[in-house]
Amino acid sequence: MPNNFSWRPGSALPSIENHSRRKLDVLRDYLNVYFDTVVTNPRQDCLNITLVDGFSGGGAYQGSGSIEHGSPLVLLNAVEQARERINRNRKKPLDIKARFVFVDDNINHVEALRERLFQEGFGALVGTEISLIHGRFSAELPKILKLIRANQRVGRSIFLLDQFGYKDVPMSSINSIFSELERPEVLLTFAIDSFLNYLQDNSASLDLYRQFGIDQQFITEWQANKSDEALGRLITQRALMNNIQSGGGANFFTPFMLWSPTDNRWMMFAHMAQHQAARDKMLGVHWAAQNSFKHIGKGSMFSLGFDTRLIETKDSLFDFTEHDRTKLRDELLEEIPREVSSFMVNGYLPVEMFLERVGNRTAATNSDLFSAIKELSIAREIEIRSKSGAFKRVGSQVGKNDLIYLPLQRTLFSLK
Ligand SMILES: C[S@@+](CC[C@H](N)C(=O)[O-])C[C@H]1O[C@@H](n2cnc3c(N)ncnc32)[C@H](O)[C@@H]1O
Structure with missing residues (x-):
């Protein structure tokens, strides 16, 4: 695991990279839109929701000059701010009953997160609204789904699955989220370029790859396309996205591409949902944040992308x-x-x-x-x-x- 994702209680915080910061911005903006639009009925007085961070990390980073929040704190603060914002102009107060489940398989990260939650004033919620779990996400998921189903009628939930590469969120996990709950949304990090770069002739026989729809034809086409670094890669990324969408069982899939200068490759941060309204909200976030778009061919699907190189070279993203x-x-x-x-x-x-x-x-x-x-x-x-x-x-x-x-x-x- 690279140093920028390494935490220990009482130790110095890892520094945050630009593309991770962008990802957290998208998450924060999306949650704001989500809460502002999810309750349309002024008479509704309660919203039950579970926010699952399946790869929570230690909760904070060292930014330039100040501490920046990691995903668990982004989730907690988004709910706290939504409670305040939504109720400002409401006659009938809305009670947001939120449950948070934070999972990490590294005990140092879990303990660093516990420490951070206390430092940020959320300590009293640990063990009640907040469950801190030391374990592997895919192994913990059945219990989490059971918990949601037992406590919420429609299973309104957001799953942030910010894995490091592409191996830790099996398609079967995404599938069970979409088949067992009525109103889930998934935000998935997927190291799409690493995945493609590791594809080999024999990958089609491995379950790891087969679950993403990789067969011999996919590999042959990728090998033929690969020398065209720009278009060949885009086309193959697109094919893989289609497979992840259909394999995961979500009706709507909005990919957002992040360029990682450290790894020199593209990462995908995808939003998956069953309802078009949810996709519309996520698209609104990308437009508002003026994230760049890349698309293949006229009228085809677009891939949403943010490339830190554009900032470094001072090219304008906004005119684009x-x-x-x-x-x-x-x-x-x-x-x-x-x-x-x-x-x-x-x-x-x-x-x-x-x-x-x-x-x-x-x-x-x-x-x-x-x-x-x-x-x-x-x-x-x-x-x-x-x-x-x-x-x-x-x-x-x-x-x-x-x-x-x-x-x-x-x-x-x-x-x-
Ligand atoms: C990319 S970091 C997450 C960063 C975090 N979401 C944030 O925004 O600050 C990935 C985290 O997942 C944890 N991890 C790796 N494999 C895991 C697994 N199978 N299940 C749960 N956590 C895992 C790592 O220990 C690491 O803390």
């Missing part, structure tokens, strides 16, 4: 994002009618179904998609009707419950 957004809008205007036509049944497609169908393949948020749909309806490329089938006024707001129709006579003008 705006440029991307304009390009994305043009692509959406061109592709939405085609998408609608391929998925519609009986001449129409519900907006909600459209979001589910394109969700995984676009970096557009729902608000981008709604604007594009509206623009297309103004141009009479598509028609929007309400749930009852009544025509909606051209240019009115598009909602999830609306229906998209393709006019029989599509306009001859194409939008650009």
Whole structure:
């Protein structure tokens, strides 16, 4: 294990690297959006949630000049701040009943985390709201799932699985999370480039690789693509992401790519969920943070990425994002009618179904998609009707419950 992930009670803290800091920023931003949007009913007065940090580490890092929080403290603080923020403007107070489960297989890390929790004022919760577990995540998971199922009706939970490489979160673990709980979300770190670099001819016969859908054909294609360092790697990363998504059993998968200068390779930080609304929230975080996007081919799935080299070379990430957004809008205007036509049944497609169908393949948020749909309806490329089938006024707001129709006579003008 590299020194930047090594803790001991009473000893100096490891220093934090930029890409780890970025990952924690994404986690923090996502949790803020999550709590702000998860309770939509003003009459709801209680939210039960379990936050599992399966690879918790020791809780803190030495930043330049100040101490920076590791993932367990990011989780704890996010809940504490959400309680305060959400209740500020509420008539009926919302009680967030959060349970935290922190697992690490290194006893020094568990004890360093215990010490840190006391130092940060969370000591009284250890043993009640906070469970500190010394063990391997995959071995502890069945007990954790049982605990969630016993205490929560819908099993609302967030699993942060910040493993060091790619071997410690088996696909079967992700699968059991998605099959045994109704509302889980998983944030998974996966050393995608190390994984590809270690692939060998005989890997297809090893369970470690087979669980990720690696077969002889995958390896042959990777070997053929590999000399094209940029595109070949992207295509293979994408194929692997598809396998992780389908093998893990999540409907929605949002990859965020982090460049690690120390290891000289890409790491993936993926968000997995069953509901398109959750993916939309995560996409919103990436746009707001102006994380860079890389995509293969027009209209295909995008991969979200942050590359610290862009900061070091002082290239601007931010123009990139705006440029991307304009390009994305043009692509959406061109592709939405085609998408609608391929998925519609009986001449129409519900907006909600459209979001589910394109969700995984676009970096557009729902608000981008709604604007594009509206623009297309103004141009009479598509028609929007309400749930009852009544025509909606051209240019009115598009909602999830609306229906998209393709006019029989599509306009001859194409939008650009
Ligand atoms: C990348 S670090 C986690 C950093 C932490 N999430 C943070 O943000 O500060 C990975 C941690 O996982 C622990 N670990 C390694 N293998 C594990 C396993 N199979 N189960 C649980 N913890 C494990 C290591 O001891 C290490 O503390």
